[in-house]
Structure formats: C-alpha cells, structure tokens
Amino acid sequence: MTKKHLTRETIDPRYVQIGRQEAAEIIGVSPTEFDRLRKDDPKCPGGFRHGEARNSRVLFRLSDIYDYSEHRMQTASAA
Numbered sequence: 001m002t003k004k005h006l007t008r009e010t011i012d013p014r015y016v017q018i019g020r021q022e023a024a025e026i027i028g029v030s031p032t033e034f035d036r037l038r039k040d041d042p043k044c045p046g047g048f049r050h051g052e053a054r055n056s057r058v059l060f061r062l063s064d065i066y067d068y069s070e071h072r073m074q075t076a077s078a079a
Contacts, residue, residue: 013062020047023060027069043071 018026023045024034037044045064049056 013066016062017059018062018065020058020060023047023065026062026065027072044068 020031020034024031027034027037029037034044038046045060045068047058047060049058
C-alpha cells in the first residue's frame with residue numbers, strides 16, 4: 001500500500017481550518033480590517049472557537065474564506 005502525501009489537489013478546503021491572520025491575508029486585508037468586516041459585514045464568516053474559554057482561538061473554514069473573497073471581488077467596483 002502506497003502512502004498518499006498531502007498536496008493542494010488532495011486537500012479539501014471544506015475541512016481545512018485556518019487562523020485569523022491567514023484568513024485576513026487571503027482576503028487581502030489587515031487582521032484589524034478583517035475583524036471590522038466580521039463585525040459589520042453579515043456575509044463575512046464569523047469563525048468558530050474550539051473550547052469554551054474567551055481566549056480560545058477563533059478558526060475559519062478555508063472554503064468559507066475563499067467564498068467570501070469571491071463575493072468581495074464580485075461586488076467591488078472596477079478600478
């Protein structure tokens with residue numbers, strides 16, 4: 001049996017969890033701007049916490065971030 005290595009082609013973004021910094025970078029904004037978008041834009045993914053503590057890390061599903069980035073590009077005015 002051959003061992004399968006993880007590659008872009010074998011990783012499903014629906015099951016990849018990323019942090020706030022990575023999510024902001026994918027969207028093309030600062031982490032502070034990303035926090036504002038999460039607060040003010042209902043289409044922006046809110047993320048989820050593992051654990052009950054207030055300081056638990058907030059994670060985001062990669063596919064949700066991709067979808068939101070696509071939404072932002074579609075609604076942006078042409079430069």
